[in-house]
Amino acid sequence: MTTLTPIFTSSSESCNFLQTGPACMLYERLLQPQLADGALDEARSFLDTQLEEAAGLPCDMPAQPEALLDWMRNAALSTTQAYALYLEERRQGAPRRYFANRAHALYFLRHVAPTKLVDGAWLYGLLKHWQELRLRPLLRTYLEELGDGVPAMNHVVLYKQLLAQHGCDELAELEDAHFLQGAQQLALGHLADDYLPEVIGYNLGYEQLPLHLLISSYELTELDIDPYYFQLHVTIDNASTGHAQKAVQAVWENMPLVGDRDAFYRRVINGYRLNDLGLGSTSVIAAFDLEEEVCAMLERKRDVATQVHSDYCRIEGRTVNEWLSQPGQVRSFLDALQKRGWIRRDEDPQSSRFWQLVQGDRAAMFGVFNAYEQQLLHDWIAGDWTPPRARGRSRRRPAPAAEQAGGLDDDMQALHATLRALPAKQQPAKLIELMSPASHFTPAGLLATRLFNAYLQ
Known part of the structure; x- marks a missing residue:
């Protein structure tokens, strides 16, 4: 298998x-x-x-x-x-x-991702019939979902970024x-x-x-x-x-x-x-519930966090390791952190000692939480608090990574070599193979899409 x-x-x-x-x-x-x-x-x-x-x-x-x-x-x-x-x-x-809040939006992006990452896939099987004019509207739709082979327009590339x-x-x-x-x-x-x-x-x-x-x-x-x-x-x-x-x-x-x-x-x-x-x-x-998402996220972290904390700090009479030793205690742990003042809800998260341990290059737990997980924690702590002004995040899109770095074009060079070795009638099938939902967003798949476009002109 x-x-x-x-x-x-x-x-x-x-x-x-x-x-x-x-x-x-x-x-x-x-x-x-x-x-x-x-x-x-x-x-x-x-x-x-x-x-x-x-x-x-x-x-x-x-x-x-x-x-x-x-x-x-x-x-x-x-x-x-x-x-x-x-x-x-x-x-x-x-x-x-x-x-x-922002965490809610990121939750949405993440939970619809399995659908977005196969954008257009329902049309893939029609590519082999590219010579049938009655299918051209559907074929054009599929190629446009693939950005016509341009990384900055390929829908899956964009969503992955x-x-x-x-x-x-x-x-x-x-x-x-x-x-x-x-x-x-x-x-x-x-x-x-x-x-x-x-x-x-x-x-x-x-x-x-x-x-x-x-x-x-x-x-x-x-x-x-x-x-x-x-x-x-x-x-x-x-x-x-x-x-x-x-x-x-x-x-x-x-x-x-x-x-x-x-x-x-x-x-x-x-x-x-x-x-x-x-x-x-x-x-x-x-379906989004911010507190439920925070607790679920911390529960997932619990398995790898048990026994890695020092015992010098006790919260409500228990060490952090003790709090994390058994499943189902995360919510009570968060309540204890609030009671001790480590988390101050509905205020600027910077006022919370726990947040200072999480965020920043010199934070004690730097790298423990990724950007999405930090956003969950931030917005849960902030609650009804709103910043006095916009945070100033950039909305500029990063340049597509595909086909930029040296070495990433190896597959593209190999594709050109493969096509040169094939009879002309067999070349479309090779391109179609690389335009599948599993590979159209790769450098070779993007190139295959651009080359296949010529057959529909």
Whole structure:
């Protein structure tokens, strides 16, 4: 059996080791350059189960495909009108609707990451049919999700950078439900030949402009978190020339001329419904509880922190090691720290002795907490306290790392050599292999995307 390679976490751990849920396991099995034996059978079984569940959900799609364009544009208009009302509410002094604080926003970025890191994957399996004109709207959509091979525009590259910038790129302990949408997308992508109507329907739903995308972008900007990934989707999913328009076009151009058009369209509708399974963005946002996240984070740290603290300091009669020796004591430990004045809630965190131990190059616990974990602690301590002025974080995006450093172009040089050794008719297949969800964001995958673009000109 093929060894699973953890490719979506920043450490040696992946959901393969810490998470045993079916969606996470399938997600990782399908997010490999070479699929293991049986992976496609598992994907098919999973997808059939999801489609059966989706069939019982309500659907707002029109009964006739001819009405799709008006339906899509009316939905986009409704979204922009709702956003205008939101902006007016904010101008009148209403608080942020989604993110109570910066930690809340980073929690959102982290928990939707399994979906964002396979952006566009549902269309991958169509690349082999690049000569079929009826699939061109879908192929163009996939290549644009890949940034046409430009690192600064590749959606997965952008999201990986966003996660890394804020210490949110460790996803190992996320619950299984957060991998369900990504597993669906990967399954559709690898089985596109057998589920073309469902792929088209899923694409139609995913590429519509949702209100949460607009609001998230606005509120991330307020919190000094780079919103570019979300702003990019606002522009490319537009109802005039963007992915939403292409999605409708794809339905029309792939409706069968001979055969059961109604059956095909029913399958499109059911693929559309797949978007409503699993955890959506707004449900992820609503699930955030700052104190619960702080306690869960410290509980995870407890296993490696036991017996590493000195015994000279006692808090409420117990050493730190004693507090950390048994699970389930974190909340009581935090209460004790507050009682002793080590943590002063609803004040500037700099006033808390505990925070001074955590933050700063010379802090006693420097390096123990990553940027995301520090933000959780900071915002939990701060509570209702707000700084007298903005903290001044930079919203400038870091330059894409791909293809910059010497040595990173080895794969690209090897790809050029491989292509030169192949007959012209076999070259597209090699490029397509590197444009998979597992590798399109790598230097070789980005180059493959740029070269493949020539076939669609």
